[in-house]
Amino acid sequence: MTRTLVDPQSVPAELRPYLQEVVHRTHAVCGSHLVSVIAVGSVALGDYRHGRSDTDVTVVVDAPLPGRALSDLAAALSHPVLPCPAAGLELVVYDKDFAARPSGEAGYLLDLNTGPLLPDRVSFDPTEPPAFWYVIDRSVAHQAGRVLYGSPARAVIAEPARADLLTALRASVREHSGGEGHLADNRILNGCRSVHFCRTGRWQAKRRAAQSIAASEERFRPLLTAALRSYEGPRAAVTALPTTDVQAFLAWVADRVDETAAADRAG
Structure with missing residues (x-):
């Protein structure tokens, strides 16, 4: 099987030269245990913004990997050993048996965050962070993941149960309502993506989701327009948004997620 991008x-x-090198180094470490390398996040949803977006990658392997393979992989892909041209690389490795079944758990073997604008993180313990990030990313991967190497996303990554996804969305909204460590415009756009998913059952790029919500929710239109305008620029130039308006919008988003979950349980 080719080691270049599919x-x-x-x-x-x-991102092409960088992602090709990610595939090459991942194959060099994992060898025959490598099942798939899949682009998720903004790349999968067709809304990658150079200088603003992270690049999100899901790796599926046939575990157990030999020896220090996971540590070696983290070292081989860490910035600046492999300079990341995006704001950062968020790479998650799953065992193929875990990835193939619906789950509301984090379940990863390796979680690597690295890059010029991303705090470094290497974790081998899936109980460390909240699980919702990983549940949402696996759903995006199942629906829209772009295979870089190996088997197609739908063949190796199961769609989490809808109840688990709504629980993950509610936790995501709670996280963004706190605001710590999150840019204001991204908090708003993530909220729009959550509402769009509740309405359609499909993942949409953040900006397109925000445009859709702005068109249907006139009272939030000025805030969403300001968030979209801010998101067009680099992270260093993010626009401050009114705290009261941001909190009111995210409270509205939380209500939409709760209503959707309640309707599912009743129906």
């Missing part, structure tokens, strides 16, 4: 045109030109 379809180079499926990823932004700015």
Whole structure:
């Protein structure tokens, strides 16, 4: 099987050499245990913004990997050993048996965050962080993941149960309502994506989700327009948004998620 990108045109030109090297180094470490390398996040949803977006990658392996393979992989992909051209790399490794079944757990073997604008993180313990990030990312991978190497996303990553996804969305909204460590415009756009999922059952790029919510919710339109305008710029130039308005919007988002969960239970 080729160690180059399956379809180079499926990823932004700015990321192609980097993602090809990610695939090459991951294969070099994992060898025959490597099942798939899949682009998720903004790349999968067609809204990658160079200089603003992270690049999110899901790796599926046939475990157990030999020896220090996971540590070696983290070292091989860490910035600046492999310079990341995006704001950061968020890479998660799953065992194929775990990835193939619906789950509301984090369940990863390795969680690596690295890059010029991302705090470094290497974890081998899936009980450390909240699980919701991983549940949402696996759903995005199942629905829209772009295979960089190996088997297609739908063949190796199960769609989490809807109840688990709504629980994950509620936790995500709670996290963004706290605000710590999150840019204001991204908090708003993540909320829009959550509401869009509740309405449609499909994941949409943050900006397109925000445009959709702005069109239907006139009272939030000025805030969403300001968030979209801010999101067009680099992270260093993010616009301050009114705290009261942000909290009111996220409270509204939480209510929409809770209503959707209640309707599912009743129906």
